[in-house]
Amino acid sequence: MDCCSPSNNTQEVNINCPSCGEKGRNVQLITLKSLLKASVLETIEPENTYVFCSSPNCSTVYFSGNHSQIFSESDLKMPVYQKNLGFDVPVCYCFGWTRERLIQAAGTDQKPAADQIKVHVQAGRCGCEVNNPQGACCLGNVNAFVRGIKEV
Template sequence: MESNCCAPEVHDATAYPASGIRGKAVPLITLKALLTPPALARLTPEETFRLCPDPVCDVVYFSPSQTYGTGDLKVPVFQKDQAAGVPVCYCFAHTRADLERAAVTGTGQALEASIRAHVQAGRCGCEVNNPQGSCCLGNVVTVLWSVERGCRFW
C-alpha cells in the first residue's frame, strides 16, 4: 500500500513531495540488490532514485516517474519500521534491540568500535545491504546516543 507522500508528480525531483526536503540519492546497485523480483522488473535504471526517510510514508525510493514502497523491498527499512527487531546495521545484523541492550549494559561503545573496525577493514557492504545505500554507522551512533541519554525514538 503506497501513500502519496513521495509521489512522482513532483516539480523538484530531489525533494520529498510531502516536506520539500531534498532526498538523498541512492546508488542503483542498492535498488538492484534490495528490490523484490517483481519490483526489480519495473525498475527504470536510467533514473536517479532518492530515499524518503519519513517514517509515516510507505514510499522508500522515489524518482521523477516511479516510487517503491516498503512492500517492494526484501528487507525492513530502519527509517520506516520502528520495530525493535529491525536492523540498524545491516551488514553485521545489529538491530534496535541489540543496540538498546548494548547501551543499557554499557557495551555500546565497544559495539560501535567493532562496527567501525569492520568498516575500516573493508568488510561492510552497505551499498547492497542497507536500504539507504550508504554506511549505517551514523544510524548506529544515533540510536546508541539516544538510548544512553534515556531517549527512545521508536
C-alpha cells in the same frame, strides 16, 4: 574505496519526495537492484536517477528523480530502519545490529557497537550499498540510536 568512506556516502539532492515533500538522498542503482523484490525489480528504469526518502512518516522509500516511479517498504525484501520502529529491524544491516541488540549491548561493559562496526568497516567488510536501504554507511544511525538510549 569502501562503502563507508566519506566520498562514497549519498548526498542530499534538491529533489523532493513526491509523497511528503522532504529532500531525498541519491542512492546507487545497485542498492535498488539488491533490495527490491524480484517482481518490483522488473519495473525499474536503469536510466533513471533514484532517491531515498528517510522521512519516518512517509510510506515512500525510493522514488525516481523524475517522479515516474515510487517504491514503498512493501516493495523491499526487508524492513527499513527509518520507516519501521520494530526492535528486530536492523540499524546496521551489514553486521546485524538491530535496535534490540543495541539496547542489550548498551547495558553491558562490552566494546560499544559503533566501535565494533568501525573495526569491520576499516577491515573493508561493509557492504552498505547493497545491504542498507539508504545505500550509505549506518554509523550515523547507530550513533544516534545509542545516544537516544543513553538519554532515556
